[in-house]
Amino acid sequence: MIQYHKGRDKNMYTKAELLNLYNMDLDSLLxxxxxxxxxEVEFCSIINARNGKCSQNCKYCAQSSHYNTEIESYxxxxxxxxxxxxxxxxxxxADRVAIVTSGKTPDESDFDTMLDMIKALNKxxxxxxxxxxxxxxxxxxxxxETGLVRFHHNINTCRSYHPEICTTxxxxxxxxxxxxxxxxxxxxxxxxxxxxxxxxxxxxEMALELAEINPDSIPVNILTPIPNTPFADYGDKIDEENILxxxxxxxxACPEASIRIAGGKKAxxxxxxxxxxxxxxxxxxxxxxxxxxxxxxxxxxxKLVYRIGRKLKKCHSLSCS
Numbered sequence: 001m002i003q004y005h006k007g008r009d010k011n012m013y014t015k016a017e018l019l020n021l022y023n024m025d026l027d028s029l030l031x032x033x034x035x036x037x038x039x040e041v042e043f044c045s046i047i048n049a050r051n052g053k054c055s056q057n058c059k060y061c062a063q064s065s066h067y068n069t070e071i072e073s074y075x076x077x078x079x080x081x082x083x084x085x086x087x088x089x090x091x092x093x094a095d096r097v098a099i100v101t102s103g104k105t106p107d108e109s110d111f112d113t114m115l116d117m118i119k120a121l122n123k124x125x126x127x128x129x130x131x132x133x134x135x136x137x138x139x140x141x142x143x144x145e146t147g148l149v150r151f152h153h154n155i156n157t158c159r160s161y162h163p164e165i166c167t168t169x170x171x172x173x174x175x176x177x178x179x180x181x182x183x184x185x186x187x188x189x190x191x192x193x194x195x196x197x198x199x200x201x202x203x204x205e206m207a208l209e210l211a212e213i214n215p216d217s218i219p220v221n222i223l224t225p226i227p228n229t230p231f232a233d234y235g236d237k238i239d240e241e242n243i244l245x246x247x248x249x250x251x252x253a254c255p256e257a258s259i260r261i262a263g264g265k266k267a268x269x270x271x272x273x274x275x276x277x278x279x280x281x282x283x284x285x286x287x288x289x290x291x292x293x294x295x296x297x298x299x300x301x302x303k304l305v306y307r308i309g310r311k312l313k314k315c316h317s318l319s320c321s
Contacts, residue, residue, distance in 0.1 A: 030280035033248035036255035040313040042284035045089035050076045050101040058166045059230040063102045083120045092298035098129035105133040144184035151181040152189035158205035191219035195238035207253035222264030240273045247281040258283040
């Protein structure tokens with residue numbers, strides 16, 4: 001087995017080492033990643049608190065105002081609406097609930113409302129997460145002071161491929177937000193979207209860059225092509241075996257993080273592949289629907305977890321970690 005580097009504050013592989021692992025026999029790769037699985041599978045859910053009319057030109061996204069995707073746009077939800085949705089998610093087994101909004105960054109008025117949403121979730125004893133775009137230092141500080149448990153902000157892809165995905169903000173904008181989250185003591189959820197035309201080598205770059213960021217959770221989305229976006233015909237850019245290989249490499253490269261199967265699970269993966277993912281390389285998943293695509297019901301996900309003999313993390317309070 002490849003030896004870890006010495007003299008680092010955390011274990012790191014080289015790109016060549018991870019590429020060798022990626023290309024090894026699939027069963028051997030999966031068995032290697034299984035060594036790092038957490039004891040329990042965690043469920044989380046998202047609340048799409050504002051939809052559409054985003055100024056950014058991310059080529060995969062149904063919410064971008066640059067493309068005629070014909071989705072339903074709506075303004076920021078009220079605090080009581082978010083709280084009610086969060087209660088429902090908790091009843092359905094979600095260990096934490098994320099407030100998600102479209103847009104590059106929240107304006108001052110909306111940000112204050114988002115802080116009120118977080119306070120309401122915390123008062124209810126629901127572990128809070130927010131995915132509200134690129135942050136400045138003042139916003140990160142206020143989120144931490146309000147008691148936000150976790151902040152979600154994906155890198156989406158590796159540094160070398162980012163210009164092919166989006167030109168209205170930079171890769172560094174995303175990295176800087178991740179750094180601010182960690183600076184102010186919040187947990188960080190930071191992942192990617194695969195199947196957007198990146199090479200295998202660039203998936204390895206994603207794993208290495210995520211290992212450097214060191215998030216608590218890594219959501220792995222599989223592109224679900226959206227009509228009228230530039231990636232509308234990208235449904236064949238990655239197959240199920242390579243999805244499994246990517247999940248396994250992320251688990252090996254980032255053993256302490258939860259590898260979270262996110263968007264595209266229902267649309268892109270067979271039941272057999274989903275089962276393999278949870279057996280060998282995934283610690284968590286998003287239950288219910290995603291932002292603009294549908295997912296499995298919480299009951300379906302729960303049955304799958306128990307069917308393959310894994311334990312489900314049952315926790316509905318801020319006191320549980």
